[in-house]
Amino acid sequence: MVNRDKHAALTIADFSRTNWQRHLESFPGCNGWNLTDWVRNVAWGADEVGAVLESVRCGRRTLDDARAEFGRKIADTFAALDLLATSIDLDLATVVADEFNELSRKVGSPLSFAAAPAAPGKDGA
Numbered sequence: 001m002v003n004r005d006k007h008a009a010l011t012i013a014d015f016s017r018t019n020w021q022r023h024l025e026s027f028p029g030c031n032g033w034n035l036t037d038w039v040r041n042v043a044w045g046a047d048e049v050g051a052v053l054e055s056v057r058c059g060r061r062t063l064d065d066a067r068a069e070f071g072r073k074i075a076d077t078f079a080a081l082d083l084l085a086t087s088i089d090l091d092l093a094t095v096v097a098d099e100f101n102e103l104s105r106k107v108g109s110p111l112s113f114a115a116a117p118a119a120p121g122k123d124g125a
Helices: 012-026 035-057 063-087 092-107
Strands: none
Touching: 012 063, 012 092, 035 063, 063 092
16 A cells, blocks of 8 residues: 655645756756657656556466556656756646646536646746
8 A cells, every 4th residue: 555644745846946946957968959859758657657567467467467567657748747847947746736626627526626826937937
């Protein structure tokens, strides 16, 4: 079972800030990436998730055996999506909540997220 309380205090804003800082410090060869490079990075991550799924679907292993790797690949893809959003000055928490709220409105669901303060941009402000 997943320990859902392990990182309960982690917010998307905190993740985004730290993810961008790590990107700048640890991957200097990627600092000049253009939008196409960022989208390819996201697509690569999604492809990695798909490869894990394919190994389960083809019976090479069970979902239980693949669960941890699924988690890692999904997390890598989330980090890539976050870097893409930050690279074009989008606050991921805001756009995700806004899109969730819009779909809730369209389908008649009462579930929504209240507006939250925006995360600092890639310059930290």
